[in-house]
Amino acid sequence: MTASNSLATTRQLIEFIDASPTPWHAVARMRQHLTAQNYTELYEAQSWQLHPNTGYFVVREEASLIAFCTGGEMTNTQFRIIGAHTDSPGLRVKTSGAQENGGYLRLNCEVYGGPILATFTDRDLALAGRILVRDGSAQGFSSKLYDSKKALVRLPNLPIHLNRSVNDDGLRMQKHKDLNLLLGSLHEPLSANDSFNQWLCETTAVKRKNLLGFELLPYDIQPGAFFGAHDEFIAVRQLDNLASCHAAIAALLSATDSTATQVIALFDHEEVGSASYTGAGGSFLQDVLQRILYAFNDEQDALAKTMARSWLASADMAHAWHPSHSDCYDGLHHLKVNQGLALKINSSQRYATNAIGEALFMQVAEKANVPVQKYVHRADLSCGSTIGPVCATRLGIRTLDIGVPMWAMHSARESCGAHDQAYYLNWMRAFLSPEQ
Ligand SMILES: [Zn+2]
Missing domain, CATH: 3.40.630.10 (Zn peptidases)
Structure with a gap:
């Protein structure tokens, strides 16, 4: 070849x-x-x-x-x-993981497998997965694929001025506390989970009463690319x-x-x-x-x-x-x-x-x-x-x-x-x- x-x-x-x-x-x-x-x-x-x-x-x-x-x-x-x-490996959004913190809507995640967590910070992350929707089929529900295909959520780092040892010690992330994807500002009087579910239904054209469940994960939106003096490597x-x-x-x-x-x-x-x-x-x-x-x-x-x-x-x-x-x-x-x-x-x-x-x-x-x-x-x-x-x-x-x-x-x-x-x-x- x-x-x-x-x-x-x-x-x-x-x-x-x-x-x-x-x-x-x-x-x-x-x-x-x-x-x-x-x-x-x-x-x-x-x-x-x-x-x-x-x-x-x-x-x-x-x-x-x-x-x-x-x-x-x-x-x-x-x-x-x-x-x-x-x-x-990566992160999975928890089923009732939406939460409000100081007016921000964030999605709490579980760790799936063994990702290098620090590499998910400060990156343009999209959200994708599948949504289970009530329908008229024999089973009563079906699955619909979803992909935001655009930067949607983020895990921002602390500035180095508030985390002076980050370059010597590496970026430490506490799995229960630090894996909250920033999704937006929360203005409505709805709870965080109601607000997120409503947003998800609007985004995917699903009636709120028909949403039965979802599995969603964040991913790096940057397309794959060749790199190197002679394009001899790829990153994706x-x-x-x-x-x-x-x-x-x-x-x-x-x-x-x-x-x-x-x-x-x-x-x-x-x-x-x-x-x-x-x-x-x-x-x-x-x-x-x-x-x-x-x-x-x-x-x-x-x-x-x-x-x-x-x-x-x-x-x-x-x-x-x-x-x-x-x-x-x-x-x-x-x-x-x-x-x-x-x-x-x-x-x-x-x-x-x-x-x-x-x-x-x-x-x-x-x-x-x-x-x-x-x-x-x-x-x-x-x-x-x-x-x-x-x-x-x-x-x-x-x-x-x-x-x-x-x-x-x-x-x-x-x-x-x-x-x-x-x-x-x-x-x-x-x-x-x-x-x-
Ligand atoms: Zn493998």
């Missing part, structure tokens, strides 16, 4: 992230994309009739999505699964882990037909441990895999036999070496941006890769002509984790953990190399078609 081709992939990534401030928006956009490529949506509450070499997808609660293309020979197929997550929010979702769906839609059943499984709730209805620790992926096989084969041991032939690549971002903090890394196993896709290894199984997974990683990389690097965390620092070990445990499937190196993971604005997204896509595409 030429440099200009690889940058085209990165531009598409930025465009995808700019349009996907929440897991619900990301899934809605991928649903549109799959439908446009003739993938058929299946519903968990209905029976499925499937055909070989055909694309389908299933969405669970708007936040998690599994898409697959069945193999050419379904009685003897294997699964090639790419797993990733749709959620990103939510690289962790929308970069992996973007590569996975692009790989699925461009992979060649295979005897393998090609699957991408994109879960919510990784940042809070994956144990949920829509998370990787739940039943979603196993349910879908079982139903795919059952559509072609009613042998009781079909799932166990197929799983024994299958592989899952857990795709999540990796920590790039930081030139001002080289002592934070294992000098033998650090990653550089723009120098290839990373395999993540941890003997305590915080990453699921073992030597067999390493061999497969190398074989696929050679086939796809993708440069590679290998990451091991410093032995005296605790290692993060991702959905790889969760899926390996839940499903009994051979699993490896891969990712693109990035800086400032969990910042409101993250950064990485401009050329690595193409490596990610090419490796995944080759992984999905094992016989090519």
